[in-house]
Amino acid sequence: MDGMYGVVLCSRCRKAMGADLRNETASCQCGNVLKLKEMKKFFESTDQREVASAVARMNAELEGGTEEWEALAEESAKPDVDDPYSRMVSEASTLTDSQERMELVVRGLTDIQGSFTRDDLQKALRMLGVKEVDKCLELMLRESIIYEPETGVFRAV
Numbered sequence: 001m002d003g004m005y006g007v008v009l010c011s012r013c014r015k016a017m018g019a020d021l022r023n024e025t026a027s028c029q030c031g032n033v034l035k036l037k038e039m040k041k042f043f044e045s046t047d048q049r050e051v052a053s054a055v056a057r058m059n060a061e062l063e064g065g066t067e068e069w070e071a072l073a074e075e076s077a078k079p080d081v082d083d084p085y086s087r088m089v090s091e092a093s094t095l096t097d098s099q100e101r102m103e104l105v106v107r108g109l110t111d112i113q114g115s116f117t118r119d120d121l122q123k124a125l126r127m128l129g130v131k132e133v134d135k136c137l138e139l140m141l142r143e144s145i146i147y148e149p150e151t152g153v154f155r156a157v
């Protein structure tokens with residue numbers, strides 16, 4: 001969903017506007033100059049028309065109230081479901097049991113790539129907010145959830 005056009009929210013008049021993200025700044029119709037790099041992008045696309053309709057939709061929702069606005073912000077923070085990696089992570093994030101979650105992640109990585117490295121696992125775990133990659137590897141090796149066919153290469157059992 002990365003694109004060169006994005007939807008940002010003006011900090012002064014609280015209106016959504018479309019901006020060409022190749023530019024450093026954008027001027028809102030209220031006169032406020034927005035520093036694009038520092039701003040949250042609520043929608044991104046290479047298609048200017050899609051961005052324009054996202055702006056219209058957002059401004060309509062903004063007038064509707066903050067609750068809808070929050071829901072919309074949440075929506076845009078969800079991972080891209082076309083990416084198998086993100087899909088696997090978002091599936092795993094719905095599980096509350098951490099062992100089940102780990103198993104789903106390592107099985108997902110094995111399905112997607114055949115095997116995985118510490119870096120691959122770190123990437124997936126980071127998306128889930130888990131920092132202790134080495135501890136996870138150690139534990140999963142010990143519990144025979146994964147095995148290490150070659151040094152530094154892991155597979156789900």
Ligand SMILES: [Zn+2]
Pocket residue numbers: 010011012013014015028029030031032
């Ligand atoms: Zn403005």
